[in-house]
Every structure is written in structure tokens, then in C-alpha cells.
Amino acid sequence: MTKRGKTPSLIGGGAGTCKMATAARQRKCKRCGGAIPMGSGCFEVAIPGTMGHKCYCVDCFKDVLAQTQQDLNKLVEQSSVI
Numbered sequence: 649m650t651k652r653g654k655t656p657s658l659i660g661g662g663a664g665t666c667k668m669a670t671a672a673r674q675r676k677c678k679r680c681g682g683a684i685p686m687g688s689g690c691f692e693v694a695i696p697g698t699m700g701h702k703c704y705c706v707d708c709f710k711d712v713l714a715q716t717q718q719d720l721n722k723l724v725e726q727s728s729v730i
């Protein structure tokens with residue numbers, strides 16, 4: 649069986665796409681509620697099924713990343729057992 653197209657990524661495809669962004673105006677972190685000043689870096693995580701996204705400050709995004717890493721590790725573990 650040939651693999652079709654580009655290899656999909658769990659965080660790069662339709663669901664939960666996230667990217668670093670520069671706040672075009674002052675924003676609020678979705679998690680800690682802290683202000684993200686205009687022009688500073690933040691991370692946008694798409695909300696699946698909507699056009700919207702959540703915005704996280706760098707500190708909170710590190711937590712999100714760490715959790716994602718744990719979830720990924722679990723999946724990697726499970727996929728290597730089968």
C-alpha cells in the first residue's frame with residue numbers, strides 16, 4: 649500500500665493546530681487570565697470545529713506543551729506495543 653500525500657501531524661492538521669503569534673493588540677491568556685501585551689509573543693491553539701482559537705501566554709503554553717508531550721509519549725508507547 650502506498651502512503652498517500654503528506655504525512656499528517658496531530659498538531660499540524662485540522663484539529664488543534666497551534667502556532668506562535670505576535671499579539672496584534674492586547675490579549676488575555678485563556679488559562680491564567682494574564683494580559684499579553686501588544687507586540688509580545690503568544691501561542692494560538694485552534695479550537696477544532698470552529699474558526700476561533702485560544703491564546704496562551706508563553707508560560708501557560710509551556711505547560712500545554714509538557715502535557716502534550718506526555719500524551720504523545722503515551723501514544724508512542726502504545727503504538728510500539730502493538
Ligand SMILES: [Zn+2]
Nearest residue numbers: 677680705708
Ligand atoms: Zn497564561
